[in-house]
Amino acid sequence: MTSSTILDPTYGACAEPNNKLAPRAFPPRGLRVGLLDNGKANAETILREMTRALSTSLDVASVHVHTKDDAGLTLDDEQLVEIREQCDFVLSAMGDCGSCSAATVADGILLERAGVPAVSICTEPFRASGDVMASLYGFPGYVYLTTPHPVASLSFDELVERVTTLVPQIRHIIGIAS
């Protein structure tokens, strides 16, 4: 019997490793906060409540909301440049579905590489999707925030309560100690 090689049907390796985070150097006053809203239900509300909670101990001067057209896609170059010019750090939500969890994690990595500290927020079941996406982007172990599922059906009061539990982790990832 002759032998022949079995061909590999895959795309091949993930992107080159690049674990680079943006530098954590913030002005002491007048912070400019970016909110990357993917349009999912409650996403903008929870991002605004997070900002409000952070404002009790940080001097937030301005809030810039960017809404994505398609939650399943990563932010485009134009948005990336605009956010980089505009914001000292970014909060990004809500990765609570298949494609949008992957995209939310990828957005965080893209922002960090562009020099903007970012907190990507997903719900817990989507950690698997987020972790694989981080590896695909050459950043296995990328740190993002997860919170119990669901978020989309929470009432406003429940959202406020949820935010309270998340603030210490947000500060930790951004690198601003309380």
Next chain:
Amino acid sequence: MTAVVEADAVRSSIEACYENGWTDGLPVVPCTQELLDAFLAQTTLAPDEIVLEMPSLGRGCTVRMAAINAAMAGCLPEYFPVVLAAWESMRNEGYTAGIWQSTTGTAPVIVVNGSVRSRLGINSRGNVFGPGFRANATIGRAIRLTVLNVFGIKPHELDQSTQGTPAKFTCVIGENQEESPWPAFHEDAGFAAEDSAATVMTLRSAIHIEARHTADAQQLLADIAGTIARTGSLMFRTNSTCLVLSPEHAHLLASQGWSKASIAKHLYDTAVLTQDELDSVGKGAISTKQHWRLASDHADAVPDDLIGSDGRLHVLSGETAVQVVVAGSSNSGVSMVLDIFDLKNPKPSTISIDRYAAEAPAQPVDHDAVDASLTELSTLLSRDGFTASWEATPQGELTFTIGPGTAECADCLVPEPILAVMIGEALKGTGARLGKVLLPSSYPDASDG
């Protein structure tokens, strides 16, 4: 004994594919370079051309990658143009975005029309959604294996389907044009009935309609409209549907004056939910940005202005949101409603399969006719001590081989180019064409050839 050894080798190569994580759970056909080449020979596309790109993943699938996965799925090489046409339809439909990763867990359904159905054995009759037909089973599987292997969208990882659908293994149906009372599905897109074409739609679920009880078109359509308008399928504001009618239902409707267009209009008009019905399941309003259905008292809810002043919502986004296909056996009043998830365009994208095929044979190869046509030439060659043999591929490409001879009468032999013309002339009408002539060194001028 030899057979046993080979069977072990086959099994170990299949197991190697499992170990590498290259399967959908079922065994695959390990793909070799030779098999890949047979697939690539079926298309005019270059191996490095991209069939689908997913910018968010930073990955594009080439013709070569699509071919390897089609081979592994169990496709025959001649199925490959159908697979390529399906990729183009998906590209147009918006499969470049995140639908493969969605919790909804959709699957592409591929509708095939035209002469390619009989040529490749694509089932359009009984058990059209079921097993038993290699082309239906493997063409759809070629797409899924590519998604798993090339894009790396695997369950529990980037594929976050909450439950998925059995259609994710494969979902390819031929339209039963022969038993349809109407022009074929692809004729509505401007193709001729015999043209081969593929159309991809995004299937969320396939819902059975049992309507063996009635001969009344209005009753049948009411049954179908009720199925389309179920609240459970509403996620965004409205839905689309592909109605796969059995020939019996299609003829029942046609005989009472219904066309595909009038069916679509009627279903749009009658597939309706009231505000109360929507409120009773908490879907009476929509979210501010992405228009997901929500309860009216949700923090992110705004009223749905598609709900008219009469308090009624048309569940379908319009008459164009209804596609009608005829498929299945002419043996009962059973049809299927496919819940279709619109990604991008109001109408599905129907793509020519022929456009992707490398010069297809005009007719199937008649091997007896090939033998008969070449007998005279063979006899002539044998007089000069040469033997002649030939073999035609299923695509009709013939290799003519002349065995070693004494060439006692070198002047009697025709030069190779003339021989090629003679073979070409002889093959006319057989479905085969000359690929190449293989000559022995003793043949005059063989070194030139």
